Each structure stands twice: as C-alpha cells, then as structure tokens.
Amino acid sequence: MDLQIRRATPDEAEALTALAHAAKRHWDYSEEWINHWEADLTITPDFIADNEVFVATIDDEIAGCCALVLSEKLTELEHMWIDPKHMRKGVGRALFEHTKRRAEELGSNTLELSADPNAESFYERMGAKRIGEVPADVLGQSRVLPRMRMELSNKRGISPTVREGS
Numbered sequence: 474m475d476l477q478i479r480r481a482t483p484d485e486a487e488a489l490t491a492l493a494h495a496a497k498r499h500w501d502y503s504e505e506w507i508n509h510w511e512a513d514l515t516i517t518p519d520f521i522a523d524n525e526v527f528v529a530t531i532d533d534e535i536a537g538c539c540a541l542v543l544s545e546k547l548t549e550l551e552h553m554w555i556d557p558k559h560m561r562k563g564v565g566r567a568l569f570e571h572t573k574r575r576a577e578e579l580g581s582n583t584l585e586l587s588a589d590p591n592a593e594s595f596y597e598r599m600g601a602k603r604i605g606e607v608p609a610d611v612l613g614q615s616r617v618l619p620r621m622r623m624e625l626s627n628k629r630g631i632s633p634t635v636r637e638g639s
Contacts, residue, residue, distance in 0.1 A: 537568050
C-alpha cells in the first residue's frame with residue numbers, strides 16, 4: 474500500500490464531496506439526513522483554495538481527506554472523511570498526524586474539532602479530549618456532536634495569529 478498525503482486542488486472538490494457523502498453513509502444515516510446535510514458535506518473549490526485541505530491517496534486513488542481551518546482564535550480540523558473501503562487501514566491516523574504536525578508548524582497551541590458521534594473514539598485514540606457538546610438537531614430530532622480539543626506542541630513558540638510576514 475503506497476499511502477501519500479498531499480494538498481488538495483480546487484478541481485478535486487467534486488470528488489472530495491462524493492467522498493464525504495460515502496463516508497457519512499457508512500454510518501447508516503438515513504437518506505433524509507444525508508440530504509439535510511448536503512451543504513455541510515459539500516467541499517467547494519473556494520474552500521480548498523482558502524484552507525489547507527489534504528488528501529490521502531493510495532496508489533493514486535483518493536482514500537481520505539481533511540482540512541485545517543485557521544482563524545484568529547482557533548485552529549480547527551474539518552472535513553475528515555475516509556473512503557469506507559479504506560477505513561481501519563491507518564489512513565485516518567496518517568491524515569490526522571499530518572494535519573496535527575502542520576498545525577504545530579503554523580504555531581497553533583491547540584487543535585479543535587466537532588466529531589460525528591461515531592468518530593469520537595477515533596479522535597480519543599489520537600489524543601483529543603471532549604471539551605463539550607455542539608447541538609446538531611436534525612429534522613426535529615435532538616442530536617449533539619462531541620466538541621474535542623487536542624493540545625499541541627507549538628514548535629515555533631508563537632501565537633497562531635502571528636505569522637511570518639504579517
């Protein structure tokens with residue numbers, strides 16, 4: 474298995490959106506819910522251009538993706554999706570570790586995320602801890618997402634809002 478991680482390109486938005494849908498369907502959510510989440514599962518060319526989006530490939534086929542989204546106050550992991558046929562093969566771990574290292578290189582002290590309840594144990598194994606819950610009701614049904622945080626070793630020793638050339 475030749476696993477590579479690289480930056481996504483905007484022309485891959487459609488493929489990454491299809492991957493997000495496939496990964497979400499893996500958890501047996503209803504099509505009604507999948508349709509409700511259409512906007513949340515869509516990865517646009519602009520999102521890829523504006524954020525650090527990574528893809529994991531196996532033999533040149535996209536096996537997973539995730540995004541590192543930085544704001545003034547927060548470094549967040551978003552759109553972590555693994556192709557169901559590549560789940561439990563180390564793709565998620567490799568993507569998470571790559572993204573964590575990148576966040577550290579950028580000077581972030583923490584990495585936060587809102588996890589699908591089915592993925593909470595994965596993020597716990599990666600070292601993230603639950604810090605709260607995010608309401609995520611779907612079509613009148615009560616639901617919450619675990620809010621998680623991981624402490625990072627800030628290799629640059631600076632605030633994430635202070636960037637070189639700023």
